[in-house]
Amino acid sequence: MDSVPLGIPPDQWISYVDYRFKEKTQETCKRNAEIRKKQIVSHIGSSKPNSRRRAEMMAETGQKPGRGQLYLATHRNEDGSYVNEAAKEICEKIELELSQSTVDESEILPNDAVGKVLGKEHSGRVRCLGLGAVPGRDFRQTRHRYSDLNASSYNNGSCSSQWQEKYNQMLNAHNQIQENYREMMNAFKAYMIMKEGRIPEEFAGIFVSPPHSTSSDAAS
Secondary structure (H helix, E strand, C coil): CCCCCCCCCHHHHHHHHHHHCCHHHHHHHHHHHHHHHCCCCCCCCCCCCHHHHHHHHHHHHCCCCCHHHHHHHCCECCCCCECCHHHHHHHHHHHHHHHHCCCCCCCCCCCCHHHHHHCCCCCCCCCCCCCCCCHHHHCCHHHHHHHHHHHHHHCCCCCCHHHHHHHHHHHHHHHHHHHHHHHHHHHHHHHHHHHHCCCCHHHHHHHCCCCCCCHHHHHC
16 A cells, blocks of 8 residues: 555555455456456457547548447457457458448447347347447437338328428437437446446446437427
8 A cells, every 4th residue: 555656646546455455356356357268259459448449440430330340340459360260250250241231330230240140139238339338228229210100101291301301310419419428428437447446336326327318209
């Protein structure tokens, strides 16, 4: 505790050292180490949040990367080789799906390339999206439901192109708010874990779900 690193407040360092030496923390670290040994497909993602990686890739290419591009980026070395044979097999399947895809792969969809290759997501996470992502929120099921409703209800020409354009603008704005909120909460959660080593109970509730429209709001 006396060996405080340069640039770190002494009180934070003391709290960190105290946490690291707790018996419960030691047990958790040991259990996590055993779990990592069983990991078949490793990655090179390190601790960088995928939200930041997505922004960096978008700045480089000018295009928003989807889950497929993120998966490939975190399972190939700088020289282009795959991290291991298991990752190579999966990445080649994803690349094939991307080349044959008929959907917008920049969108987070359950039937995108990653979904087709790796299968249905667990209820508590969405691959390639980092901390806090869950299928019910990030797959934006309401967007497709209301898009289908729009197509079936207004194909008769009763809805003018002006109202169609306003509808699309509102829908895009809603989706952007959801995206910004998710990335902000992912960054906040990662920062809290880095500082505290866990999510304190008093903060756990804020990571459950983002603000969203009710069905009546959406219908209006």
